[in-house]
Amino acid sequence: MFASQRLLRSCLFLLLLPCILPAALALSTVTPIFTVPGPLLPGSWFENLAVRPNGLILATRGDAPEIWQIDPATGQGALLVSVSGAFNLTGIAEIASFRQCSPQQPPSRPETYVFGSSHIPAPFQVTPGSAKAWTLQFSPTTGLPTVSLLAALPDAGFINGIASWGSRRVLLGDTEREVVYLMDVDTGVYTTPLTNMTGINGVKVAPGYVYWANHLAQSLSRVRVDTSAIPNGPVEILAADQSIDDFAIAVDRFGAGKAYIAAMYENKVVEVIVGAAPSLGPGAKRVVAENLSGTGVGLTTAVVFGRRAEDSGLLYATVGQGGGNAAIVAIDPSE
Numbered sequence: 375m376f377a378s379q380r381l382l383r384s385c386l387f388l389l390l391l392p393c394i395l396p397a398a399l400a401l402s403t404v405t406p407i408f409t410v411p412g413p414l415l416p417g418s419w420f421e422n423l424a425v426r427p428n429g430l431i432l433a434t435r436g437d438a439p440e441i442w443q444i445d446p447a448t449g450q451g452a453l454l455v456s457v458s459g460a461f462n463l464t465g466i467a468e469i470a471s472f473r474q475c476s477p478q479q480p481p482s483r484p485e486t487y488v489f490g491s492s493h494i495p496a497p498f499q500v501t502p503g504s505a506k507a508w509t510l511q512f513s514p515t516t517g518l519p520t521v522s523l524l525a526a527l528p529d530a531g532f533i534n535g536i537a538s539w540g541s542r543r544v545l546l547g548d549t550e551r552e553v554v555y556l557m558d559v560d561t562g563v564y565t566t567p568l569t570n571m572t573g574i575n576g577v578k579v580a581p582g583y584v585y586w587a588n589h590l591a592q593s594l595s596r597v598r599v600d601t602s603a604i605p606n607g608p609v610e611i612l613a614a615d616q617s618i619d620d621f622a623i624a625v626d627r628f629g630a631g632k633a634y635i636a637a638m639y640e641n642k643v644v645e646v647i648v649g650a651a652p653s654l655g656p657g658a659k660r661v662v663a664e665n666l667s668g669t670g671v672g673l674t675t676a677v678v679f680g681r682r683a684e685d686s687g688l689l690y691a692t693v694g695q696g697g698g699n700a701a702i703v704a705i706d707p708s709e
Contacts, residue, residue, distance in 0.1 A: 418694055466490075486559070492505045537577045580596075623648070639672075644661055645661075662705060671696055
């Protein structure tokens, strides 16, 4: 009798199993948004992304000195600027504007971004002394872009991840020198508050913390810092054993939330649960979307959230070196 009941329950479980698993294991749909037009360039890729307040996406080319602008709502995109004096572009981040006295006053500076460049003649090779930091500004009257050299960095190696640090400074991760610079965006003068950052790649910030990717150790970490970005707490490992380039974070004031990782040549995006600070260790992971290129191979280097009301919950990710031209795809992580 009891054996028959156990057998019946086992059979019912197996029948229900296909209904239970898809909710936990289903992958998000990958929706192509934009592909660079023109001749086939199988080695091309977008290295990094920033989303403008108006929702348009800025994408730096890792294989050319170009920034493209894409409207994710229409799928239309075009070359925005070609940067004379640069070879390969890297990270890009918006410098937070601030308003004086009241919200009715205009921002203290035009819409401004800092991006990096280094000469990469071949994979994993960087020409010494070629690193530079640049600004991209949009005129508040005409909307036209202007590129200016912020600083030449002959002593730097490879400027990679970039993150805004308030309204006048920016963090620049140097993968070759294994440090993070804190640069004044008006003068180009910088300090080096974070050192011994082996394998540093993407960099992000949240109140009181710096987050970074270590592509060598395959980890995502954070550390509490002061107003000058100098560490004043222990390093917390948030993700381990995970191929990683850049990432997006969505955390609350306690540091709890999620991170979305661009998993480089794994050609996928991975979600990580981030615990409140201080984190107790690496969080649970799940693959949100895979085979972003659609060809089975490819390079995913960056992922960002949209900024319009209709896409603030969507992720936009880069796709490159997958047999076609550099591209951007959309992913809904809630699927």
